Amino acid sequence: MSGTSKTSGFETHLARLRAAGEPTRLRLLLLLDRLDLTVSDLTALLNQSQPRISRHLKALVDAGLVRRFQEGAWAYFRAIDQGPARMALDGMLDPLDRDDGLIAEDMAKLDAIRQARSDRAAGYFAQNADQWNAIRAIHIAEDAVETAVLEMGLANTPKTLLDLGTGTGRMLELFGPHVERGTGIDTSRDMLALARAALERHGDRGLTVRLGDVYGDHSGIEGGSFNLIVLHQVLHFLEEPAIAMAQAAEVLARDGRMVIVDFAPHSAEFLRDEHAHRRLGVSSAQVGAWGAGAGLKVVETRRLPPPDGARDKLTVMVWSLTAS
Numbered sequence: 001m002s003g004t005s006k007t008s009g010f011e012t013h014l015a016r017l018r019a020a021g022e023p024t025r026l027r028l029l030l031l032l033d034r035l036d037l038t039v040s041d042l043t044a045l046l047n048q049s050q051p052r053i054s055r056h057l058k059a060l061v062d063a064g065l066v067r068r069f070q071e072g073a074w075a076y077f078r079a080i081d082q083g084p085a086r087m088a089l090d091g092m093l094d095p096l097d098r099d100d101g102l103i104a105e106d107m108a109k110l111d112a113i114r115q116a117r118s119d120r121a122a123g124y125f126a127q128n129a130d131q132w133n134a135i136r137a138i139h140i141a142e143d144a145v146e147t148a149v150l151e152m153g154l155a156n157t158p159k160t161l162l163d164l165g166t167g168t169g170r171m172l173e174l175f176g177p178h179v180e181r182g183t184g185i186d187t188s189r190d191m192l193a194l195a196r197a198a199l200e201r202h203g204d205r206g207l208t209v210r211l212g213d214v215y216g217d218h219s220g221i222e223g224g225s226f227n228l229i230v231l232h233q234v235l236h237f238l239e240e241p242a243i244a245m246a247q248a249a250e251v252l253a254r255d256g257r258m259v260i261v262d263f264a265p266h267s268a269e270f271l272r273d274e275h276a277h278r279r280l281g282v283s284s285a286q287v288g289a290w291g292a293g294a295g296l297k298v299v300e301t302r303r304l305p306p307p308d309g310a311r312d313k314l315t316v317m318v319w320s321l322t323a324s
């Protein structure tokens with residue numbers, strides 16, 4: 001919020017209160033405070049017609065309480081997260097009891113949506129675990145990406161590595177020769193089974209994997225302090241990257257680095273339909289904002305466009321963050 005005015009004019013504040021002062025809109029604000037949602041999600045959640053929901057959303061967007069952002073063919077909505085409008089929103093939402101009748105029902109339905117989305121991604125990885133290494137190479141120029149990741153990850157000569165969403169353990173293999181200990185976590189048992197087999201072949205006893213969630217508390221892992229944390233092609237599967245990054249920041253050593261690798265924003269819609277992507281790439285602005293929320297700042301960014309002529313591949317971004 002630095003540099004942002006903390007005050008609002010009388011009319012602006014009144015417009016926000018007016019926009020929110022209606023039962024459906026207050027429910028929408030509570031839902032959008034928790035998750036990015038589409039009009040059709042909200043239509044199903046509140047059991048109201050699409051034109052009605054769209055009208056309410058427009059009023060909330062016009063009042064600056066909700067942000068609309070386009071990702072490929074889909075538009076998502078989310079409650080504003082900073083500035084004077086956020087302060088106003090906190091004033092409206094904080095006193096509400098989330099366990100109260102109607103609100104509790106909305107929150108339970110929201111949890112069901114969140115669960116269904118993560119089940120879908122988990123189902124995808126369960127089905128495709130054995131082909132993951134090949135699938136990953138379809139979309140990116142792998143060698144160039146790995147060279148950049150290695151250079152950026154080794155910038156502070158890390159001793160300990162935490163690889164979040166390790167999948168088949170490729171990042172552990174890549175960094176293994178350069179670190180004393182490396183731990184990968186993943187929610188997919190199928191991916192972990194392959195990672196274990198790969199690490200066994202690799203023969204490095206400092207490298208391990210375990211079942212774990214990027215949203216969880218990592219302080220119980222290996223003393224809970226890591227010089228290097230990697231999130232390689234994971235954020236685009238996540239509902240709430242900001243929470244994952246905040247949890248990771250908790251166990252990042254003071255002089256440590258977090259290296260994030262993901263696709264630049266793109267429009268390959270089939271990745272959402274066929275490969276369970278939750279977002280069509282990630283922008284530098286998003287990484288900056290999620291990082292700032294976790295007390296981190298971006299210190300280096302590299303953009304790796306596909307090699308000439310490789311129209312089937314996507315641009316990959318690598319960001320390096322440290323404590324701010």
Ligand SMILES: C[S@@+](CC[C@H](N)C(=O)[O-])C[C@H]1O[C@@H](n2cnc3c(N)ncnc32)[C@H](O)[C@@H]1O
Nearest residue numbers: 125165166167170186187188191213214232233
């Ligand atoms: C696209 S794969 C990337 C795997 C690996 N980092 C790589 O680049 O090869 C994404 C991985 O994130 C894992 N994942 C998704 N959501 C997760 C969560 N909430 N916690 C931990 N792992 C998660 C998936 O199971 C999957 O193995």
